[in-house]
Amino acid sequence: MPIGNLHVPGIGKNTLIPMLVVPHTLIATFIIGIAMIGAVSEFAGMVTKRPNYDKFARGAAKFQLLLFATGSWLAFTFFFALITLFPTFWSYLFNIFWWVFLAEAFMFIGEVLAAYAWYYTWDKLAYRKTVHVTIGMVSALFGLAQMIFINVVASYMMSPSNGPATSVGWTFLNPTYLPLNMHRFVGNLSYAGFLIAGWAAWRYLRSTTEENREYYDWLGHWGIMWGFGFLLLQPMIGYEYMTEIRSHEVQAFRYLMMGNKAFLFNALTIELFIMSVTSALYFLHKIKFAVKPMPRLRRWAMGTTGVLAILGVLNMIPADLYIVPQIGMVFGPKDSPQDIAIDKTPPILMGAMYPWKYIGLFGLMLIGAVVLGLYLKASAGGFLWGRVNRWSQYGLILTAVTVTLTMMTMGYARETARRGGPENWLIRGCITFQQHVVSKNCPAGSRQAP
Amino acid sequence: MAEIKRGQAKPAEEEEEEIITEDNVFEHYDEPQGFFPNQVMADLTVSFALLVITIILAYAVPADLVEPMDISTTDYVPRPEWFFFFLDQWLIYFPGAALVAFGDIAMPIIFAIVLFAIPWLDREPAYSPARRPYMVVLGFLVITAIVLNLFLSMVRILNFPGGSPAG
Structure with a gap:
């Protein structure tokens, strides 16, 4: 049987790839996120002399190592599956990205060395903390560099550069490379932050000692500050990313935003609503336990949370009632995606991007920043740790679950964007899903002038 | 002892x-x-x-002085100088007649006002960046936003057929 024509029993070869990639991505992005948060925590511990930061950073280093093998195993199995099941595509991809994959491999070695050194020298370098913090930072930077290199491949597949495929520099200059890096950098920190908060909440609920309650309450607060803080940047960056897709790959944009996959963005707005409002409610609850009572600040926080919820609802209103056609959730007519301009009035007026969703998204960022600012102000005076109720912890767990779903929604959106149109691209304008290479010199110059 | x-x-x-x-x-x-x-x-x-x-x-x-203006051409795409690329990128984020003015007039004015207001906003007397984390983070975000928008604009121009970041 020739290689590439293999059939995977039960699920088929097309399903096997996401089954390997999705858990890999969820683990790998978490590792990158927690490595960065852990390194910053250790630095914060060194500066502030508060033991919680160091305790968390050490736990983060350990957890990162525990996850590392699983994440790597999934990545290698994925590569193996890709080489075996999609050899033409892989060969083409490897030709374009030889240098990128080589650099990726070295980043991997660097990350392994630095991550293990970081964890195993914790006690040994206890009196040379600056050196140890530097090792942690180096480990985090290697992880980040891995993501930066693999993003070239991911972004190029969706939006190849307007230059020759043989030029290494041009592959980096593809239109969605920079937005994807921004989006994933901020997303990783937010994702890891929410997961840390969710984990802390679970441990808080199971704590039997006062010491543990205090620590996990603090950890929930620390995690959600990262999660919510970086989430606030995402609407702007995500919007920028989508704008680049709209400018350069109109077909992918229509498929995602107005075509059959528009429901993904309805799902995203629901997830954004859950994460932002739950975080704001958590802050509201926490402010009650500020060492210095702050009733006025809490009233302000209450008001801004209300505004945040209204803006979240504004974002959630769909443009039409053609919600998820794949499962029959169609309650109204839909214009042909080809005819819909971004500023055209859709069937549901309030669901229009212009100006309602602009108000919704920018408002979410600005009001969210105010909520976070109020919370930070309250936290500056200190909290009475270990007093929060269990509902606040359920909220943290809810944000952790929602952020995982968001990662999957957005990952799927990015990968499926290439499937819009009859060609079903693997590399847009170059290789189809059936591994047919459309022209010898593709994908150079595949983009048409707008 | x-x-x-x-x-x-x-x-x-x-x-x-x-x-x-x-x-x-x-x-x-x-x-x-x-x-x-x-x-x-x-x-x-x-x-x-x-x-x-x-x-x-x-x-x-x-x-060097560039060539004299050719008024007969119709395919010339005007681009700002490179140091205004970041501002050019804002035009992409604020489409439509109403929002263009907001993006390229209102936002820079607000930004300039905020710059003037910094002595009143940042009341922390210490000089060390470690002792004024909020302002350092905000400043870093502003600079990052400007640099990233500059690069985003350059990559956008490069990726359109015939696009060139110069002039």
Whole structure:
């Protein structure tokens, strides 16, 4: 049987790839996120002399190592599956990205060395903390560099550069490379932050000692500050990313935003609503336990949370009632995606991007920043740790679950964007899903002038 | 071995605070000081150094004059100078007649007002960045946003057929 024509029993070869990639991505992005948060925590511990930061950073280093093998195993199995099941595509991809994959491999070695050194020298370098913090930072930077290199491949597949495929520099200059890096950098920190908060909440609920309650309450607060803080940047960056897709790959944009996959963005707005409002409610609850009572600040926080919820609802209103056609959730007519301009009035007026969703998204960022600012102000005076109720912890767990779903929604959106149109691209304008290479010199110059 | 003194300790002596004057101010770089003349002097020094560098560059590497304007062409795509690319990128984020004005007029004005208001917004007297994390993070975000928008704009121009970031 020739290689590439293999059939995977039960699920088929097309399903096997996401089954390997999705858990890999969820683990790998978490590792990158927690490595960065852990390194910053250790630095914060060194500066502030508060033991919680160091305790968390050490736990983060350990957890990162525990996850590392699983994440790597999934990545290698994925590569193996890709080489075996999609050899033409892989060969083409490897030709374009030889240098990128080589650099990726070295980043991997660097990350392994630095991550293990970081964890195993914790006690040994206890009196040379600056050196140890530097090792942690180096480990985090290697992880980040891995993501930066693999993003070239991911972004190029969706939006190849307007230059020759043989030029290494041009592959980096593809239109969605920079937005994807921004989006994933901020997303990783937010994702890891929410997961840390969710984990802390679970441990808080199971704590039997006062010491543990205090620590996990603090950890929930620390995690959600990262999660919510970086989430606030995402609407702007995500919007920028989508704008680049709209400018350069109109077909992918229509498929995602107005075509059959528009429901993904309805799902995203629901997830954004859950994460932002739950975080704001958590802050509201926490402010009650500020060492210095702050009733006025809490009233302000209450008001801004209300505004945040209204803006979240504004974002959630769909443009039409053609919600998820794949499962029959169609309650109204839909214009042909080809005819819909971004500023055209859709069937549901309030669901229009212009100006309602602009108000919704920018408002979410600005009001969210105010909520976070109020919370930070309250936290500056200190909290009475270990007093929060269990509902606040359920909220943290809810944000952790929602952020995982968001990662999957957005990952799927990015990968499926290439499937819009009859060609079903693997590399847009170059290789189809059936591994047919459309022209010898593709994908150079595949983009048409707008 | 150090001698251990027993009995009641004598009351702690109050530390005398040194008075900061123009003479000893640079020994206390982390202390608040007047805007004039110290900060003004520092600003003028850096401005003068930049001016000298610019004059040297203008003589050593003179900028060529480009070709005269061709009014008969219809396919010319006007682009701003590279240092305005970041602002050009804002036009992409604010489409439509109403929002273009917001993106490229209102936002820069608001930004300029915020710049002027910094002495009132940042009341922290310490100089060290480690002691004023909020302002450092905000400043870093602003610079990052400008640099990233500059690159985003360049990559966008490069990726359109016939696109070139120059002129």
